[in-house]
Amino acid sequence: MSTLTIELPAGVSAEEAKFLMAVKLSETEKLSLGQTAKLVGYSKSIFIELVSKLGVPVINYSPEDLEQEMLL
Numbered sequence: 001m002s003t004l005t006i007e008l009p010a011g012v013s014a015e016e017a018k019f020l021m022a023v024k025l026s027e028t029e030k031l032s033l034g035q036t037a038k039l040v041g042y043s044k045s046i047f048i049e050l051v052s053k054l055g056v057p058v059i060n061y062s063p064e065d066l067e068q069e070m071l072l
Contacts, residue, residue, distance in 0.1 A: 015040075019050075027056050 008017055022036040031039070037047035048058050061069065 023051055023054065023056055026051065029060070033058060
């Protein structure tokens with residue numbers, strides 16, 4: 001694992017920056033939900049709840065996959 005050091009502007013905490021970076025890594029499918037939850041120290045279910053409150057989808061189905069899933 002690599003380490004990143006950055007200077008944050010006033011008003012942005014390290015925890016907030018780490019969480020938002022984890023959200024983006026999950027959203028872009030660079031890391032799984034479980035990996036990103038672990039990265040920020042939350043359970044997977046809590047992480048999903050928090051990400052959902054930001055309006056970020058946690059399930060990324062194509063329209064075809066979603067239709068197939070709905071038929072099951």
